[in-house]
Amino acid sequence: MRATNATVLAAALALLLAAVGISHPAIRAALLGNWNFTKSVERDNSIYYRLKVRLTYKGEPQNFDIVVGCNVKQTNYMDG
Incomplete structure (x- = not known):
């Protein structure tokens, strides 16, 4: 049960960081291949x-x- 909670927490944290990171124009450009x-x-x-x-x-x-x-x-x- 503890491992499942830790996994869910880690996944939620990763999704939160990805959502915040993709909102910045330079990070979005680097991740999506727009190098302008x-x-x-x-x-x-x-x-x-x-x-x-x-x-x-x-x-x-x-x-x-x-x-x-x-x-x-x-x-x-x-x-x-």
Whole structure:
């Protein structure tokens, strides 16, 4: 009788954990074979800006080339 109760309790716990686990999108995707971890992809249709700076700091040349792309795809992932 004790073994039967323990088996039923273990089965109920396993079903509860499976139900909770399958409700999370990343776990559901991994278990069901959907390996797409992107949440969304957005297109930003703007302009690129570039800043080039050359200077000397404490006798050493410093070169900066910064490009900001405003016409790019922004990919958002499910984990953050």
